[in-house]
Every structure is written in C-alpha cells, then in structure tokens.
Amino acid sequence: MDRAFFEQLAMPLFDQLYNHACWLTGDRADAEDLVQESYAKALKGFASFAEGTNLRAWMFRILRNAFLNSRSGLKQKTEYLEDEAGVDEAVAHEVTPETLFLASESQEAIFSALERLPVAHREIILLCDVDEMSYREIAQVLDVPTGTVMSRLARARRNLRAALGAKEAVR
Amino acid sequence: MTACSQDRSALAAYLDGELPADQERLLQEHLLSCPECAAEVAAQVRLRRAMKPAASRFASSAEFRRKVQGQIAPKRNVPSRWLWPVAVAALAMMLLAVVWNRESTLGNQAFREVADLHVSDLASANPYDVVSSDRHTVKPWFQGKIPFAFNLPELAGSEFALLGGRLVYLHQQPAAQLVVGAGKHKISVLITQESRGSGTALPFSRGVAVRNSFNVETWEKNGLRFYVIGDAEQGAIHRLAQALQGVNG
Numbered sequence: 218m219d220r221a222f223f224e225q226l227a228m229p230l231f232d233q234l235y236n237h238a239c240w241l242t243g244d245r246a247d248a249e250d251l252v253q254e255s256y257a258k259a260l261k262g263f264a265s266f267a268e269g270t271n272l273r274a275w276m277f278r279i280l281r282n283a284f285l286n287s288r289s290g291l292k293q294k295t296e297y298l299e300d301e302a303g304v305d306e307a308v309a310h311e312v313t314p315e316t317l318f319l320a321s322e323s324q325e326a327i328f329s330a331l332e333r334l335p336v337a338h339r340e341i342i343l344l345c346d347v348d349e350m351s352y353r354e355i356a357q358v359l360d361v362p363t364g365t366v367m368s369r370l371a372r373a374r375r376n377l378r379a380a381l382g383a384k385e386a387v388r
Numbered sequence: 389m390t391a392c393s394q395d396r397s398a399l400a401a402y403l404d405g406e407l408p409a410d411q412e413r414l415l416q417e418h419l420l421s422c423p424e425c426a427a428e429v430a431a432q433v434r435l436r437r438a439m440k441p442a443a444s445r446f447a448s449s450a451e452f453r454r455k456v457q458g459q460i461a462p463k464r465n466v467p468s469r470w471l472w473p474v475a476v477a478a479l480a481m482m483l484l485a486v487v488w489n490r491e492s493t494l495g496n497q498a499f500r501e502v503a504d505l506h507v508s509d510l511a512s513a514n515p516y517d518v519v520s521s522d523r524h525t526v527k528p529w530f531q532g533k534i535p536f537a538f539n540l541p542e543l544a545g546s547e548f549a550l551l552g553g554r555l556v557y558l559h560q561q562p563a564a565q566l567v568v569g570a571g572k573h574k575i576s577v578l579i580t581q582e583s584r585g586s587g588t589a590l591p592f593s594r595g596v597a598v599r600n601s602f603n604v605e606t607w608e609k610n611g612l613r614f615y616v617i618g619d620a621e622q623g624a625i626h627r628l629a630q631a632l633q634g635v636n637g
Contacts, residue, residue, distance in 0.1 A: 220462040227460065231453060232444070239446035249452055253459070260460050314431035321431070321438040331442065345404060346436050347443045352406050371397050381435075 223263045226272050227256065233273075233348060234280055240343055241281075241336060242289045251287060255280040274350070274357035281340070281358060312382030320381035330380040338373035345370055392424045399425065403432055498559070499599050505556050505565060506576040506602070506617045515567060516552025526553045526566065534562045536612060538579050539635040543568065548575075548628055559583050568628060575618030575628060582613045596622045596629075605629040609636055 234255065238248035258279050259266075266275055284290040320326055331339055344350045344358060355370075356363045394415075401407045402415050419426050509515050518529040523540035531537075533555050543550050549569040556565045556578070563580035596605045603625040605616045614636070616629045 220460065224457065224461050228457060231456065232448065235448040235452075236443060236446045240442070245446070248446070249448075252448075252452075253456055256456050256460050314427040317431040318434055321434045324438060324441060327435075327438055328442065328445070331439075342439075343442065346439050352404070367397065367401070371400060374400065 219263075220260070223260055227259060227276060230273055230276055234276060237277065237343060237348065238280060238284070240331070240339060241284050242287075243332065244289065247287065247289045251280060251283050254283045258283065271354060271357060274354045277344070277348075277358040278360065312378045316382050317378060326381065330377055333380055334373065334376055337369065338376050341366070341370050341373050342377060392422050394418060394422065394425050396428075399429060399432070403429065403436070499604065501558055502576075502578055502604070502606075502615045502617055503599065503602055505558060505563075505578060509554070509556075509565060509567060509576060510574055515554070517554035519552040521550045523550060526550060529553065530555070530564050534564055536579075536581055538564065538612060540566070541631040541635045543631070546631070547571070547624065548631075570618070570620045570624045570628070573618055573620035573624070575616060575620050575625065577628070577632065578615040578617070580613050582608050582611050596626050598622075607633065609633065612636070 231252075235248060235252050238251040238255075239245060242248050242251065255276065259276055262279075266272065320330075331342065334342070341355065341359070344355045345352075350358070352363050352366045352370075355366045359366065361369075398407065398411065398415060402412060407415065419429060518526055520526050520529075521544075523542065527538070527540050530553065540550070547570060551567040551569050551574070553564060553566045556563050558578055558580045561580050561583060563578050566577040566579075568575045568577060596603050598604075602617050602619060603622045605625050607614055607629070614629070614632060616625050616632070618625060
C-alpha cells in the first residue's frame with residue numbers, strides 16, 4: 218500500500234483524533250494507546266479504504282471500535298446500553314433558554330457537564346458540535362442509520378441541557 | 389412552558405444545517421414571529437459556540453505525534469552500520485569538492501588578474517614605463533618603486549629579448565612587470581611579494597599550465613612570486629622561467 222499517500226491523508230487528522238480520544242477515555246495514556254492503535258489499523262486496512270469516501274469518518278470509526286474494545290471502553294460499555302433508556306426529560310424541560318444562556322458563560326461548567334455525560338452522549342455531541350460532522354458522517358462513524366443519529370443527538374442534548382441546568386441550580 | 393407547537397428537533401436540525409431548504413425557509417419565517425423559539429435558538433447558538441474550545445482541549449505532545457508518524461511513514465533508508473563508512477566517505481568527498489572549488493575559484497581569480505595585466509599591457513599604447521633591452525637599465529628603474537629586489541638574467545644572445553618594464557599592481561600589491569619578446573610573441577614576467585593565500589591557491593603550481601590558451605608558469609622563491617605568462621609555446625615559457633629561477637635562487 219502507498220504509505221506516503223496514507224501519511225499525507227491521515228496525519229492532518231491527528232490532532233482531532235487525539236483530542237477526541239482524550240474526551241472518550243478521560244486519560245492521556247489511554248488516548249495515546251488508542252490513537253496509535255487506530256493509525257496502525259488504518260494503515261493496515263488502507264487497501265480496503267475506498268478512495269473518494271470519507272477518510273475522516275473512517276478513521277473516527279476505527280478509533281471508536283478500538284475504544285469499545287479497550288479496557289476503558291469496556292468499562293463504559295454499559296453506558297451505551299443505558300443511552301437508549303432515555304433522559305430525565307422533566308429536568309431538561311425545566312431548563313429555560315435563559316438558564317442555558319447563563320450556563321454558557323462558564324467554559325468550565327460546559328466541560329465538566331460534558332465529562333459527566335454518558336460516553337455515547339458525549340461522543341455524539343463532540344462529533345456534531347465540536348468536530349462539526351454532518352449527520353451522514355456521524356452515521357458512518359457510529360455505524361447506525363441517520364435516523365438513530367438524530368434521535369440519539371436529541372437525547373444527548375437534552376441530557377447536556379439538564380446537566381447544565383442542574384449546575385446552574387446548585388449555585 | 390412551551391406554548392409554541394414548533395418541533396424542537398427541527399430547531400436542532402436547523403442549527404446543524406441539516407434542514408432541507410424549503411423547511412429552513414419556513415422555520416426562518418417562524419423565528420421572526422416567535423420570541424420563544426428565537427430565544428431558544430439564541431441560547432443554543434451560544435452554547436454551541438461555547439463548546440468549540442473542546443476541539444482543542446487536549447493537545448498531543450510533539451514527541452507522541454512524531455512517534456505515530458514514524459510508525460506509519462514510508463520506510464526511509466535507515467542508516468545501518470555498514471552504511472556509515474559510505475556516508476562518511478561521501479561527506480568527505482563533498483567537503484573536498486567544496487574546498488577544491490573554492491581554491492580553484494581563488495586560483496582562477498589570481499590567474500585572471502595575471503592574464504588581465506598581460507593582455508592590457510599588450511593592448512596599451514604605452515606598454516612600458518621603462519623601455520630598454522638592457523637589464524642593467526630596467527632593473528634599477530624599479531628601485532624605490534617596489535618594496536623588493538629581483539635579478540634579471542642576461543637575455544642578449546638568447547631567443548628572448550627584453551622589451552621593457554612597468555609598475556603594476558597585482559593582488560593589491562606593487563609588482564614588476566617585465567615584457568620579454570620571443571620571436572613574434574610577447575611574454576610577461578610578473579614579480580610580486582608572496583601574499584598569504586594567493587600563491588597556494590593557484591592551480592598551476594608546477595611546470596607550465598595552459599589557461600585560456602595562455603601558457604603560464606608560476607613559482608615562489610624567497611618570498612617572491614613569479615609568473616611567466618604569454619601565448620608563446622610552452623617550451624619557451626618554461627625556458628624563460630628557468631632562466632629567471634637561475635638568477636633568483
């Protein structure tokens with residue numbers, strides 16, 4: 218396989234992948250293991266990567282699968298199942314736009330709320346709002362239909378909203 | 389609290405830029421007339437903007453980045469042990485080439501100066517400051533004009549004829565230029581004090597060398613540098629050089 222071509226395409230994604238891996242694992246050493254493993258796997262599988270398709274989504278998917286199979290990923294796997302159980306809708310609904318607006322003042326509050334989300338929710342919010350992926354790209358990363366992306370994203374956002382509102386209420 | 393019947397997921401899709409164009413237009417119109425939805429959109433826009441720094445919250449060390457890049461980069465020729473001598477030899481040759489090139493550049497400059505003096509003398513309407521075929525006239529003329537002394541061989545009766553001399557500057561130093569006829573050819577003899585670098589840099593250290601179709605011979609003796617240059621044949625240049633060496637030992 219053309220290693221130089223792969224290097225040229227994949228290295229620009231390095232910072233994004235590393236940052237995402239840190240958000241997923243919450244640990245730098247684990248993140249480094251994930252990123253390293255992902256690049257090794259991507260290089261190996263580069264022959265099967267169809268040129269013209271989305272390399273970023275492909276690499277993020279490899280990273281995600283590596284995470285789910287890692288020790289830190291396995292620990293959080295139950296959270297993935299819980300994701301479908303839903304969110305405390307009542308709390309989320311109580312959070313007014315004004316509260317949300319105020320909560321956005323504090324970057325610390327946002328980061329800590331993100332950290333406290335179940336990993337599946339944190340993941341999809343990061344992919345959409347931080348890495349600015351389209352629903353289609355996210356569907357490729359998570360290997361789910363676009364409809365699932367939309368519903369999970371809605372749940373994740375309500376959850377984040379509740380977390381930010383709760384933070385605000387505590388103050 | 390939601391008096392408005394607007395679908396919340398449509399608001400999110402709108403903010404994500406995923407709403408079809410026609411629905412997007414409808415929603416934009418709705419936002420103009422619904423303060424409740426407008427406030428919600430404003431809050432969400434702000435929240436999303438506040439989340440952007442999460443994109444660069446964790447930066448990798450340069451070391452780790454290099455490590456990963458090193459693992460995926462094409463195998464560059466790793467210098468193995470046996471390659472070292474080759475690399476060293478190649479480096480030595482490069483250095484040699486640079487030095488040689490520099491030296492020959494210096495040498496070329498030195499030669500050009502000598503050749504220029506010779507040619508300009510031939511082209512001059514007044515080629516000599518002192519016109520005489522008598523060495524006992526020419527040599528004393530230089531006294532007080534140059535900071536050194538030299539001897540001239542007796543050329544009478546030889547194939548050479550002394551035509552005259554003049555004071556010139558060579559390598560920024562005063563030099564004696566003697567013009568010697570050899571048949572129809574003219575040969576310049578240039579004598580100057582040896583300056584550090586000029587002589588050693590010359591590419592023609594031994595015997596007669598051919599430069600730009602001039603024949604040149606140069607040598608250093610007792611702190612003086614001699615050049616013999618002209619379009620006469622190599623043998624004649626060499627014989628004149630020997631005659632000069634004979635009296636300036």
